[in-house]
Amino acid sequence: MIDIKKESRGYIAHGVSACAGCGMELILRTVLNALGQDTTLVIPPGCSALFCGFGKETGLKVSTFQGNLENSAAYAAGIRAGYEVQGNNHSTVVAFAGDGGTLDIGLQSLSGMMERGDDVLYICYDNEAYMNTGIQGSSATPLGAWTTTTPTGKPVYKKDLLGIAMAHGIPYCASASVANIKDMTKKVEKAKSIQGPKLLHIHCPCPTGWGSAPSKSIEVSKKAVQTGAWVLYECEDGNIKLNNPPKELKAVQEYTKLQKRFSGINEEQLVALQMGITKNFERLMRMQAE
Template identity: 45%
Template sequence: MVTVKELSKEEYLLEGHAACAGCGPAISIRVLFKALGNKVFLVVPACCTTVIQGPYPYTSFNVPLLNILFESTAAAASGIVAALRQRNIKDITVVGWAGDGGTVDIGIQALSGAAERETDFIYICYDNEAYGNTGMQRSGATPFGAWTTTTPSGKRERKKDMPLIMAAHRIPYVATACPSYPIDFVNKLRKAKEIKGTKYIHILAPCPTGWRYDTSKTVELGRLAVQTGLWALYEIENGKFKLNAPSDRLIDKAKRKSVKEYFALQGRFRSLTEKDIERIQKWVDDDWENYRRLAACSASDATPYGKI
């Protein structure tokens, strides 16, 4: 797909959902359904989406949805996939949709197990970099320096690199995305749908409530995260790493914006010092050196993340 006009007109995220204004995950859900259609079984653990879908006896999602325990998304999906196989039903896509806490922290065991068992499903982590539903507590996905309610003066540790952890499981498809680039996200979802095995997509989903920015700036912030190189759009298909547009043009450091621009818009980075910012900029540059190597290596015959 090349343009937004090609997106389905059908809406499966209905009116009346309970997301905050400017919610990055809600935009992502809308795009998710438009990309995959309604032949989807959605599995949702405790996360913001527990609230976004709306309370009983209503739902704002026009697809069947199983709410499940916090750490259990991938395990529930495993059971669903197994039962669909027994019933010989082949046209339903099973999608796990979990927040960063439910993925990189409490849910990592079940996800790792499901990936190792080559479970045929798409797992999507929508990452707003903290436990948003409980009021912004630190998670393993919270970046260095960010304010949360449990790191009032800023987190002092780095964000866990979950997509590369998933790549180390040698699954056929790992990708990153961001709702500010919906076409890229749609293309990745459609590709994932056609691949057999475990597919992992990690979305950076800006959160005005937790990140402390104006609700009109969600798309802009997602773009800045990509343009500064703090978030890179890439996919790892059958072990081959490839940067996607516009990240593919950012290997040259000169083309990346300063991380300062991204931090300046958000209240959660208020306590960052100049020294902190220097450190972060250095880490970003190191990450990009790694991406450059991975891309170069993948362009040859090598598969840096192993033959599938």
């Protein structure tokens, strides 16, 4: 199908023009390593679109389709339906969208996909703002974080995507992070083996937008897990299970001080952020116990 000009290991070219220290690049490599060649990707415009390349060049060996921002889930559902007509039951159809394309603009098509029960794996890499267009705030931006549209810090909390997915009663949804690659691989493999709509919400460090050093990308996402700002859990048929939860949450300052986007945060917002994080963690622990 494609002419290979420069060979690479795996399914993605090595020289992709993602920023140095980009978490999204690592996520897509991990996901495709777990899924294998027999995958069809749907990518909306955004940072991930640079894998589709420009003009005649591409950075992916798997078949990929670049759609519009608001309907990646609908495109993926359509491709799945087409495959079923052709009698193809082996290919995995994956939608790989950012937080803007999932939580804001693409939420309606994602909701429709989950309602109809299409056999699609939807992956949302969450870098907590519209990074590709110049760091505008999205509904995934955490409380108090600076973006160009929230110069004094975002006044409200982050949207709970997995809560929305669980309310649809889908068979599998999980959160993952680049801090734990093994856990992410396990979840992708598990999602592949399940029939029906699946959702993975993956925390994705963005050195450009978060104002962290490129070398600290993994460290920042590890801190997010340790402070509870990002909780690793999965929900299978309504049963919530936390994956290696920290015994005691660290103070949120350890996470925020590594990033310039939280440099202007005031005392009040910091207390509110800490309260929201603790509340969310305790809520999930309670849900696991039930």
